[in-house]
Amino acid sequence: MKYEKKFAARETFRILILGLIFLVLVGAVIWKESRPEYKSYQQGFIEILPDYMDPSLGLRDVSLGVQQIYLPRADRVDRCQTCHLGIAWKGLETAPLPYQTHPDPTLTWVHPIERFGCTLCHEGQGYALTKAEAHGLVPRQYWSKPILPKEYLQASCGKCHNPDLMENDAPKLFAGRRLYLEKGCIDCHKIGQIGGTIAPDQSNLARFSIRYLLESVLHPKANDPDSVMPDLGFTEERAKTLLVYLLSLDETYIPHEYKTVLQQ
Ligand code: HEC
Numbered sequence: 001m002k003y004e005k006k007f008a009a010r011e012t013f014r015i016l017i018l019g020l021i022f023l024v025l026v027g028a029v030i031w032k033e034s035r036p037e038y039k040s041y042q043q044g045f046i047e048i049l050p051d052y053m054d055p056s057l058g059l060r061d062v063s064l065g066v067q068q069i070y071l072p073r074a075d076r077v078d079r080c081q082t083c084h085l086g087i088a089w090k091g092l093e094t095a096p097l098p099y100q101t102h103p104d105p106t107l108t109w110v111h112p113i114e115r116f117g118c119t120l121c122h123e124g125q126g127y128a129l130t131k132a133e134a135h136g137l138v139p140r141q142y143w144s145k146p147i148l149p150k151e152y153l154q155a156s157c158g159k160c161h162n163p164d165l166m167e168n169d170a171p172k173l174f175a176g177r178r179l180y181l182e183k184g185c186i187d188c189h190k191i192g193q194i195g196g197t198i199a200p201d202q203s204n205l206a207r208f209s210i211r212y213l214l215e216s217v218l219h220p221k222a223n224d225p226d227s228v229m230p231d232l233g234f235t236e237e238r239a240k241t242l243l244v245y246l247l248s249l250d251e252t253y254i255p256h257e258y259k260t261v262l263q264q
Pocket residue numbers: 037038041078079080081082083084097098118119122123124125126127128129130131134135147148149150
């Protein structure tokens with residue numbers, strides 16, 4: 001009898017503790033949900049705005065909350081603008097990131113943001129609303145394509161444009177493609193229907209991390225001294241140029257209407 005009472009008291013105590021833990025967890029979730037990261041960036045935008053724009057522009061001109069561009073044919077929802085609020089504005093060219101007007105107005109003129117979104121060029125995770133997730137700075141098992149660092153951004157042009165025609169518009173991509181042909185990579189590797197068969201197919205190289213690709217080009221014999229893949233003694237700079245082209249080899253689905261005539 002006495003034992004049972006003691007037992008019951010102990011159980012009640014346990015249930016109480018569990019209940020408390022549960023409450024704290026629910027509270028933490030509610031607290032976190034009620035102050036999403038993007039809100040502080042949006043607040044920051046409102047604060048810097050008067051430094052760049054006519055002060056008569058009021059809050060009413062800024063759309064707050066989640067901003068998104070829906071690209072049904074490309075099966076993408078890009079919410080990057082939620083934090084990059086000034087990206088399509090004029091006058092914020094010298095504002096700090098993430099509020100800056102998009103650089104290179106000609107580029108956004110030929111590829112209007114409403115039709116192209118952001119991730120078709122930048123990669124990253126369009127749907128995400130935290131910086132770490134959107135930029136893809138999370139372990140690769142969750143997201144395969146982090147945003148392309150600026151030095152490799154021209155790789156994206158090659159997904160829709162023929163690199164051989166991009167000498168002026170994407171010179172790094174063009175140079176990378178030249179290097180690939182000159183060094184005979186295509187004699188062993190295959191891209192699409194073209195190339196050799198003794199080495200892995202490279203039609204979808206963009207699925208690999210930048211670090212892995214760079215290592216494979218700079219130190220091809222690091223893991224296997226007997227590899228037939230030649231060590232061509234690339235400088236890091238040349239290897240990076242080559243990588244701009246390698247990263248453009250991407251089989252991610254991009255619908256027909258986003259491709260230029262010569263890539264269809
Ligand atoms: C939660 C807010 C947030 C979201 C969402 C977000 N960004 Fe950013 N982004 C930032 C901030 C803040 C910076 C400024 C630099 C920094 O802090 O890293 C930045 C910088 C950048 C830069 C320039 C610096 C760099 O690292 O290359 C690019 C490009 C960029 N973002 C692209 C994107 C794209 C593409 C998306 C959507 C897939 C996106 N961002 C979504 C907050 C965000």
